[in-house]
Amino acid sequence: MLYRTVAPGEMMSDDAAVEQLRAQVDALYRAESRHVLATLIRLLKDFDLAEEALHEAFTAAVQQWPQDGIPANPRAWLVSTGRFKAIDVMRRRVRFDASLTEVAEHLYHATSDPAEYDDEHLEDDRLRLIYTCCHPALSPEAQVAMTLREVCGLTTEEIARAFLISPPTVAQRIVRAKAKIREARIPYQVPSPSELPERLDAVLRVVYLVFNEGYSASSGTSLTRADLSSEAIRLGRLLLELLQEPEVMGLLALMLLHESRRTARTSATGELVLLDQQDRSLWNCDLIEHGVTLVEQALSSRRFGPYTIQAAIAAVHAESPTASETDWAQIVALYGLLIQADPSPVIELNRAVAVAMRDGPLAGLELIDAILARGELRNYYLAHSARADFCRRLGRTEEAHASYQRALNLTQQEPERRFLERRLDELK
Amino acid sequence: MQYMLMCCIDEYAWDTLPDPQKDTIMREYGALIQDLVKSGQFRGGGQLHPTAAATTLRMSRGKLVFTDGPFAETKEQLGGYHLIECHDLDEAMAIAARIPTLSAGGAIEVRPVAVPDCGPR
Numbered sequence: 001m002l003y004r005t006v007a008p009g010e011m012m013s014d015d016a017a018v019e020q021l022r023a024q025v026d027a028l029y030r031a032e033s034r035h036v037l038a039t040l041i042r043l044l045k046d047f048d049l050a051e052e053a054l055h056e057a058f059t060a061a062v063q064q065w066p067q068d069g070i071p072a073n074p075r076a077w078l079v080s081t082g083r084f085k086a087i088d089v090m091r092r093r094v095r096f097d098a099s100l101t102e103v104a105e106h107l108y109h110a111t112s113d114p115a116e117y118d119d120e121h122l123e124d125d126r127l128r129l130i131y132t133c134c135h136p137a138l139s140p141e142a143q144v145a146m147t148l149r150e151v152c153g154l155t156t157e158e159i160a161r162a163f164l165i166s167p168p169t170v171a172q173r174i175v176r177a178k179a180k181i182r183e184a185r186i187p188y189q190v191p192s193p194s195e196l197p198e199r200l201d202a203v204l205r206v207v208y209l210v211f212n213e214g215y216s217a218s219s220g221t222s223l224t225r226a227d228l229s230s231e232a233i234r235l236g237r238l239l240l241e242l243l244q245e246p247e248v249m250g251l252l253a254l255m256l257l258h259e260s261r262r263t264a265r266t267s268a269t270g271e272l273v274l275l276d277q278q279d280r281s282l283w284n285c286d287l288i289e290h291g292v293t294l295v296e297q298a299l300s301s302r303r304f305g306p307y308t309i310q311a312a313i314a315a316v317h318a319e320s321p322t323a324s325e326t327d328w329a330q331i332v333a334l335y336g337l338l339i340q341a342d343p344s345p346v347i348e349l350n351r352a353v354a355v356a357m358r359d360g361p362l363a364g365l366e367l368i369d370a371i372l373a374r375g376e377l378r379n380y381y382l383a384h385s386a387r388a389d390f391c392r393r394l395g396r397t398e399e400a401h402a403s404y405q406r407a408l409n410l411t412q413q414e415p416e417r418r419f420l421e422r423r424l425d426e427l428k
Numbered sequence: 429m430q431y432m433l434m435c436c437i438d439e440y441a442w443d444t445l446p447d448p449q450k451d452t453i454m455r456e457y458g459a460l461i462q463d464l465v466k467s468g469q470f471r472g473g474g475q476l477h478p479t480a481a482a483t484t485l486r487m488s489r490g491k492l493v494f495t496d497g498p499f500a501e502t503k504e505q506l507g508g509y510h511l512i513e514c515h516d517l518d519e520a521m522a523i524a525a526r527i528p529t530l531s532a533g534g535a536i537e538v539r540p541v542a543v544p545d546c547g548p549r
Contacts, residue, residue: 185517191518
């Protein structure tokens with residue numbers, strides 16, 4: 001059965017057309033609801049009120065558009081309708097709480113300036129929402145929950161499932177975060193230029209955390225949770241649409257390049273497959289191409305940071321047809337840059353692994369032992385796993401055994417444990 | 429909206445700071461307060477005597493009980509407070525970030541003052 005798309009202003013006459021309209025409203029909801037919500041939060045100055053208003057606006061759309069046709073600017077219609085519906089919501093609440101009368105009256109009399117609904121203003125609203133959800137006054141867990149709920153539109157059940165926690169825990173986190181926003185008066189605005197670098201950092205951190213949670217679960221039997229990673233990538237794309245910052249490009253590139261290897265990263269039986277063992281024909285070329293383009297764009301800006309550099313490293317791997325052709329010298333150089341931008345022992349560890357590939361396992365072993373001697377990474381299983389690998393390649397079997405055992409004691413992830421146990425077996 | 433800035437610091441750490449560093453901090457602190465008075469955001473507050481001068485009252489079995497010292501034995505203690513008038517939390521946090529005791533390991537708690545009419549819900 002063929003459905004023709006209903007044009008704006010067109011009248012509905014029969015049931016099939018009404019069904020078609022419902023489908024269009026559904027599509028509109030998926031595409032626009034978060035955007036409309038972001039604007040309603042600004043206009044109504046309250047998250048919960050905005051969500052109720054959003055719901056009522058879409059309900060009104062389903063009821064009225066069959067008679068009136070789809071409006072020329074559905075987004076503006078939904079925002080405007082949501083605002084008026086909010087007044088009704090406030091009036092209902094006022095019957096129970098007299099102190100709200102003033103607020104309701106203010107809403108009613110506030111001028112409806114058409115400029116408030118123009119596209120530029122509305123684009124800013126999505127940024128306002130993201131920055132507010134990632135405000136430093138909210139705990140990191142609350143930032144993640146708020147972003148996934150308000151910006152991505154995930155349900156509390158979906159968020160709970162993704163992070164292996166209970167739905168009431170997520171719900172409570174969100175309720176508390178909204179209360180904090182309201183009571184401490186966290187402003188709904190894009191940060192000032194002087195605060196922007198740090199505030200953007202917080203947003204990128206949240207996005208990357210969500211991606212990593214989906215890329216490698218921190219405990220449990222499965223190594224990856226694809227939905228979260230694609231949600232993070234969607235967030236990254238949205239950020240790039242709103243903000244053409246090099247580090248936003250860099251983070252998106254990094255996520256795309258990691259994602260391009262998803263299929264190759266685990267074997268059919270769920271076993272961990274290391275980078276040098278992966279079947280590169282399984283790597284997603286489209287994601288790689290997109291990622292590499294973004295990296296090049298970000299690097300050319302000369303204002304890039306850690307995410308871009310990490311993406312550049314991932315790009316070197318992605319563009320190497322085989323493991324043996326990997327340009328390790330370039331990777332070592334990039335790690336040098338990365339350590340300057342973000343000095344951390346984990347990055348030093350990764351650099352040690354790259355140095356070992358360029359100069360041999362002894363060079364890598366010396367670097368790792370220096371890190372461990374400083375007292376750092378003693379409880380990081382990858383440090384001991386890497387050390388074990390260097391010892392193995394040098395023929396120091398007993399030391400390799402000890403380090404693999406140490407690594408095994410430090411990780412709860414099943415595929416990682418199985419990999420380490422296999423290595424231990426191979427040493428015998 | 430009013431916010432209270434509660435400035436906490438480890439008293440021993442503060443006492444053992446070299447005098448020149450303490451002097452610099454107190455001088456910068458004075459300048460900051462002057463700024464806030466000029467901008468009209470200052471609503472009150474000041475430095476407190478160390479907790480050795482504190483007395484705490486509680487009720488126990490219907491009677492008032494007095495303790496020599498602060499209400500809680502914590503590593504960091506309240507050393508001073510400021511009431512400031514700001515539009516939003518960002519403004520309050522920006523002011524708190526300028527408090528010079530931060531460089532000496534101090535912590536500043538920023539909390540909104542509840543308004544009697546609407547009150548916290």
